[in-house]
Amino acid sequence: MRIAVTGASGNVGTALVRALLGHGHEVVGIARRPPGEDSPYAAARWHAIDLTDADADARLVSAFEGADAVVHLVWGFQPTHDIDYLERVDVGGTSKVVAAVVAAGVPHLVHQSSLGTYSPAPADDRPVDESWARNGIATSTYSRHKVSAEQLLDQVAAEHPALVITRTRPSLIGQRTSASGLLxxxxPAFVPAIALKRVPLLPVDGRLRLQFVHADDVATGIRLAIEQRAAGPFNLAADGVLRVEDLAAVLRARHVQVPLSTLRRVVDLSWRAHLQQVDVGWLDLAYGVPLLDSTRARVELGWSPQRTAHEVLVETVEGMREAAHDDTPILRRRSLRDSLARAWSGSPVAHRRQP
Structure with a gap:
């Protein structure tokens, strides 16, 4: 099968390219900055397309022609201070991809959604299936945009019933080679990766609980959905729920109880001062989203994650400590000098050309 993948050079994208090529599929990769010709991902056919560009619509149609499926992975996380830009990437980019899929006559669209689509967790904190309400976490830009993207897909599904639409909703995704990108x-730019070798304190509210899933396992879920042409939403979370004591043990830190209200004030003030790049919406998301029940993916797709949540966390944190990276621009090695230079210029993650 020929499968086009937007965001193919990122965390999930690289894992998906590996999985698809490894199972004999032809891959068309779309990225703002494709990897070089000597990259291990060079076996894919690459197109350099920025979804915010005015000509992106026509170029996407050209790239999608002849594809059996399109997987949409592109999503903007930074800069968090420029919400308009993020909306153009996230919601506007999804709209362009969907329009190009329809125009090119592609029969199957796989959209990478998120646990962030879901409304806050139930009072009893039970894991929720794909029928849980999709109103997101109001204070999170990421969550609001994920909700908007899924609402767009609802409209497209009603207007184009012949188009198979799959929505994957994973938990937190990690892998060793994404570590530099995640850092x-x-x-903050002034914190070197080596500092993570010994984190003395973990000052968080003890109510935090997290689910993880490995990028390779997410890629497997997407591949299975494509090969089976499975429609609908699928939660993807590995076995195990991690609590604060689990995080502290992996970080080799001592947990210090700090109320969520205090954490919110500290995060918000430091973000507004540009001292760090995570806004308070991410904190609200971490404490507000429900746990995921992945039964549907396991039963209908035959999906079986190969790593537990704890194993994913350990691998990712160890990768961060060693500044592990991959051979794509977005997953490049994190350089302290480069990070400081970009922070000084007001762009802590990447200098993005604005349309």
């Missing part, structure tokens, strides 16, 4: 998104 750029979450850790």
């Amino acid at each position: 750029r998104y979450t850790v």
Whole structure:
């Protein structure tokens, strides 16, 4: 099968390219900055397309022609201070991809959604299936945009009933080779990766609980959905729910109880001062989203994650400590000098050309 993948150079994208090529599929990769010709991902046919560009619509149609499926992975996480830009990437980009899928006559669209689509967790904190309400976490830009993208898909599904639409809704996704990229998104530029070798304190509210899933397991879920042409939403979360004591043990830190209200004030003030790049919406998302029940993916797709949540966390944190990276621009090695230079210029993650 010929499968086009937007965001093919990122965390899930690289895992998906590996999985698809490894199972004999032809891959068309779309990325703002494709990997070089000597990259291990060079076996894919690459197109350099920025979804915010005015000519992106026509170029996407050309790239999608002849595809049996399109997987849409592109999503903007930074800069968090430029919400208009993020909306153009997230919601506007999804709209362009969907329109190009329809125009090119592609029969199957796989959209990477998120646990962030869901409304806050139930009072009893039980895992929820794909029928849980999809109103998101109001204070999270990421969540609001995920909800908007799914609402767009609802409209497209009603207007184009012959189009098979799959929505994957994974928990937190990690892998060793995404570590440098994750550091750029979450850790202030002045903090070197080596500092993570010993984190003395973990000052968080003890109510935190997290689910993880490995990028390779997400890629497997997407591949299975494509090969089976399975429609509908699928939660993807590995076995195990991690509590604060689990995080502290992996970080080799001592947990210090800090109320969520205090954490919110600290995160919000430091973000507004541009001291770090994570806004308070991400904190609300972490504490507000429900746990995922992945039964449907396991039963209908035959999906079986190969790593537990704890194993994913350990691999990702160890990768961060060692500044592990991959051979694509977005997953490049994190350089302290480069990070500081970009922070000084007001762009802590990447200098993005604005349309």
